[in-house]
Amino acid sequence: MISSRSRLPRHDDELPxxxxxxxxxxxxxxxExxxxxxxxxxxxVESVRRRRRILGVVQEALSQLRLDIKYLMFDLDMTKRERDELLAE
Known part of the structure; x- marks a missing residue:
């Protein structure tokens, strides 16, 4: 492994x-x-870590976007149902 006197970054599970x-x-x-x-x-190493952080942020944003779309679809369905009920009256 990397010697204790080396200035190389210590590896961890996040590195390939x-x-x-x-x-x-x-x-x-x-x-020398x-x-x-x-x-x-x-x-x-810093570039790999930065890319992993960015990927995590993007994945989180996509998850939130999917959830927001589900709520919007539900809201749209309810609005259509309300409209249909009012038109039927």
Whole structure:
């Protein structure tokens, strides 16, 4: 795993296995190579995390939109029913 003195971000369950493996391989490199790769790797990790957060927000918004549409369809059906009842009177 990533050594304790490495400045690479610690991996967790939110990172793809490929990034975890890349971090492990970077940590196994000599220190001079690790230093060159730490910043680009950190940027990729942040990008993956940001995309996951954005995906979560989009999924939540879609769920809310689906619920709103169900309420609107119900309201439309009730309005049509009320109209039909008034026309029948």
């Amino acid at each position: 296995n490929e990034l975890v493996e890349l971090a492990r391989r970077i940590a196994a490199l000599p220190p 190579y690790q230093t060159d790769l730490e910043d680009p790797f950190s940027q990729v």
